[in-house]
Amino acid sequence: DIQMTQSPSSLSASVGDRVTITCRASQSTISYLNWYQQKPGKAPKLLISGASSLQSGVPSRFSGSGSGTDFTLTISSLQPEDFATYYCQQSYSTPPTFGQGTRVEI
Amino acid sequence: QVQLVESGGGVVQPGRSLRLSCAGSGFTFSGNAMHWIRQAPGKGLEWVAVISNDGGNKHYADSVKGRFTISRDNSRNTLSLQMNSLTTEDTAVYYCARDQTAYGDYYFDFWGQGTLVTVSS
Numbered sequence: 001d002i003q004m005t006q007s008p009s010s011l012s013a014s015v016g017d018r019v020t021i022t023c024r025a026s027q028s029t030i031s032y033l034n035w036y037q038q039k040p041g042k043a044p045k046l047l048i049s050g051a052s053s054l055q056s057g058v059p060s061r062f063s064g065s066g067s068g069t070d071f072t073l074t075i076s077s078l079q080p081e082d083f084a085t086y087y088c089q090q091s092y093s094t095p096p097t098f099g100q101g102t103r104v105e106i
Numbered sequence: 107q108v109q110l111v112e113s114g115g116g117v118v119q120p121g122r123s124l125r126l127s128c129a130g131s132g133f134t135f136s137g138n139a140m141h142w143i144r145q146a147p148g149k150g151l152e153w154v155a156v157i158s159n160d161g162g163n164k165h166y167a168d169s170v171k172g173r174f175t176i177s178r179d180n181s182r183n184t185l186s187l188q189m190n191s192l193t194t195e196d197t198a199v200y201y202c203a204r205d206q207t208a209y210g211d212y213y214f215d216f217w218g219q220g221t222l223v224t225v226s227s
Contacts, residue, residue: 036151046215087151095167096212
């Protein structure tokens with residue numbers, strides 16, 4: 001199985017901050033890397049697929065980059081509604097695997 | 107709009123069985139592969155199983171292989187997960203999720219709200 005490791009596990013930030021979350025795969029996933037946002041008590045929401053393709057309706061302050069084993073999710077200007085846990089997930093091979101999550105809090 | 111609604115969760119004793127259902131609407135249910143994904147309390151996400159759009163192909167996580175069975179009824183727009191020989195390790199919120207493709211690209215563009223399964227004596 002491909003292991004996905006996110007860093008940091010949690011971070012504290014303020015409204016307006018630029019936030020960067022990193023995801024590293026144990027082997028190349030090419031660009032088969034997806035990002036999800038999960039708020040407490042809610043289901044995850046797909047933000048970005050294919051490493052950098054923003055899903056419809058997702059604000060443009062979210063962006064993704066990377067390929068191979070190293071990927072980044074960036075929130076350019078953190079908004080109050082962005083405080084949540086973020087997960088990366090590889091869809092290159094079965095079983096699909098998730099990172100452990102990054103909690104973004106005030 | 108796409109909606110996925112899970113049901114069937116509850117409290118069950120170790121070794122017993124439970125069947126989860128997921129009703130899909132707002133899209134052509136028979137056009138998409140479907141997944142089950144779970145999340146233990148306070149933990150991360152774990153993929154459980156996938157079924158292709160026509161039900162002809164199924165894959166499972168090693169942790170549930172031989173105990174869980176995924177199925178679908180496209181005439182009723184329903185996805186199911188039969189869970190046998192449950193252990194406390196199976197305690198989690200179970201989500202159904204839609205794949206963007208018929209056969210499974212293994213990323214999940216819509217999720218249900220989840221149903222909680224608690225395995226406890």
